[in-house]
Amino acid sequence: MLAVAAETRYRSYAEILARVGNVPAERILPYPPPGSATPDDAFDPKFVGGRAAEVVGGILVEKTVGVYDEYIATRILGFLQAFMDEHNLGAVTGSQGGYWFASDTMRMPDASVVLWDSLDDPDEIEERGEAFLRTPPDLVVEVLSPSNTTREMAIKLDEYAKAAVQLVWYVDPDRKEVDVYAKARAKAKTTLGVADTLDGGAVLPGFTLPVAKLFEKRAPAGRKGGKSPKKPKKG
Numbered sequence: 001m002l003a004v005a006a007e008t009r010y011r012s013y014a015e016i017l018a019r020v021g022n023v024p025a026e027r028i029l030p031y032p033p034p035g036s037a038t039p040d041d042a043f044d045p046k047f048v049g050g051r052a053a054e055v056v057g058g059i060l061v062e063k064t065v066g067v068y069d070e071y072i073a074t075r076i077l078g079f080l081q082a083f084m085d086e087h088n089l090g091a092v093t094g095s096q097g098g099y100w101f102a103s104d105t106m107r108m109p110d111a112s113v114v115l116w117d118s119l120d121d122p123d124e125i126e127e128r129g130e131a132f133l134r135t136p137p138d139l140v141v142e143v144l145s146p147s148n149t150t151r152e153m154a155i156k157l158d159e160y161a162k163a164a165v166q167l168v169w170y171v172d173p174d175r176k177e178v179d180v181y182a183k184a185r186a187k188a189k190t191t192l193g194v195a196d197t198l199d200g201g202a203v204l205p206g207f208t209l210p211v212a213k214l215f216e217k218r219a220p221a222g223r224k225g226g227k228s229p230k231k232p233k234k235g
Helices: 013-020 039-043 067-087 150-162 211-215
Strands: 053-056 059-062 090-093 098-102 105-107 111-115 139-143 167-172 177-182 189-192 197-200 204-210
Touching (some): 013 059, 067 090, 067 111, 067 167, 067 204, 067 211, 139 150, 150 167
Parallel strands (some): 139 167
Antiparallel strands (some): 053 105, 090 111, 111 139, 167 177, 177 189, 197 204
C-alpha cells in the first residue's frame, strides 16, 4: 500500500529548516519538492540514491552517517538482540528499519524494539511487506552524531511521544552518557553515565546494560593497526 501524503506548503527555506530542526542544509534532499515526500519516497533510489533518509513533514532528510556512531549503535543492537533471542519478547531492527508515524513522517531510529504483543500481526515483520512498519516501536535508540541538532532531536522526541513509544535512549558518544526518556517525555529525562546501568524498564523487564560497556575500548592494547610497511632493500 502506498503512503499518500497531502502536500505541505512551505513559504520559505527558513520554514523548511525550522520544520526539520535546523539541520545542516546539505542533509535536505531537493526531490521530491519539500512538503510532498511520502515514506515510500525514502526507499526510492531515484530520490535517495544509496543514502538513508527519513521523511519529516514531507521533507526527505538524510540520516547522519559515521563509522564510530554506527559502531556504537551496532554494539547496542548486539546486546538487545542477545536478550531478545533468549526471551523472545519481540523483534529488533537497525538503522534501515523505518517506522511510519504519519502520512508525511517516517523515522529510522538507529535501533528499535517492537514487542510481539504490540503487533496486530507478527508477519508485519517476519514476512516481506512494506519497506516500513506502521506499528510504532516500543523502544527507540538514537546515537547522536555531530550534525544532529538539539532542535532536531527534540522534534524526534515529540514525535516518539505522540506515537506512544514507551522508552527512548539518546546515546551521546562524546559525553559518554545516555539520556533516558520514559514514554518519550522530555520532563521524564534521566541521564546515565559510565558508572550507571541502563535497564529495559517495563518494556524489557530484566534487561540491564552497564553504560561503560557501550564505550569500552576493545582493540588490543598497544596495537596501532595494520602492519608497518617493509623497508626497501638496499642495492
